[in-house]
Amino acid sequence: MNITCKTQVMMFGVIGAVRIEEHGASCSHVELARGANRPLAGMRECVMARLTVKELLASRGTRRLTQVYVRDVAEAQACDEAGIDMIVATQWPSHDPGKLAAIREAAPNTFITFGLPLYDVAGPVEIMRSAQQLMLAGADALYCPFGFDTVQMLANEMIPVVGHVGLI
Numbered sequence: 001m002n003i004t005c006k007t008q009v010m011m012f013g014v015i016g017a018v019r020i021e022e023h024g025a026s027c028s029h030v031e032l033a034r035g036a037n038r039p040l041a042g043m044r045e046c047v048m049a050r051l052t053v054k055e056l057l058a059s060r061g062t063r064r065l066t067q068v069y070v071r072d073v074a075e076a077q078a079c080d081e082a083g084i085d086m087i088v089a090t091q092w093p094s095h096d097p098g099k100l101a102a103i104r105e106a107a108p109n110t111f112i113t114f115g116l117p118l119y120d121v122a123g124p125v126e127i128m129r130s131a132q133q134l135m136l137a138g139a140d141a142l143y144c145p146f147g148f149d150t151v152q153m154l155a156n157e158m159i160p161v162v163g164h165v166g167l168i
Contacts, residue, residue, distance in 0.1 A: 051085060051111040053141065053160045072099075073106045080107035088143060090115035104138030113162055114139040116146070124153060131159055 051065075059065065067086040070076045079087050087110050089103045100114050114134040121127050131142055131154055141160035144151050151163040 050109050050140070056086075056111070070103065070107075073102050076103040076110070076112075077106040080110045084110060086111040086113065088113045088115065090143075091117060100134065100139070101137045111140045112138065113141045113143050115143040118145045124150070128153070128157070131157075135159060 056065070065085040066083075067088065068075075068079050068084050069088045070079060071089075076087060076089065087103075087107060089100060089112060091099055092115075104112055114137065116127065116130055116134065121130050127146065127150055134142055141162055142154065143162045143164065144154060145164050148163065151161055154161040
């Protein structure tokens, strides 16, 4: 069942500007405007729930999605607040394992793809270990910079994976 809501959202910074947004079944409403400590009369803000892999696959050819590469927590939080559908993040260049968990925490409503480290793993066992650690850090999917065999290996383990062909 496809539920569509139409919610008037006040465009802050432009007095009196109003727009109508249409969202799918994952929509829920919050009576507080962002930054407000009390409900504002007649105003509701629409907060989208995080997309699932199933919803991404179902949206092919029917919905335009937004995706942004983020480098830090502040960018992830800004994307989440702006309603970006998906973000991509990697540990590079810091190699701080806590960085990705912090990004996940900063963007709880955004589908996040974490990138597997290209030069930090060697062989299928290390790749699988790294993939499992990234999924535990909160990834919704993994970006794989390796070959088709590695993409297949991850998919066989039910890990949502985005493959990369690279330069040909």
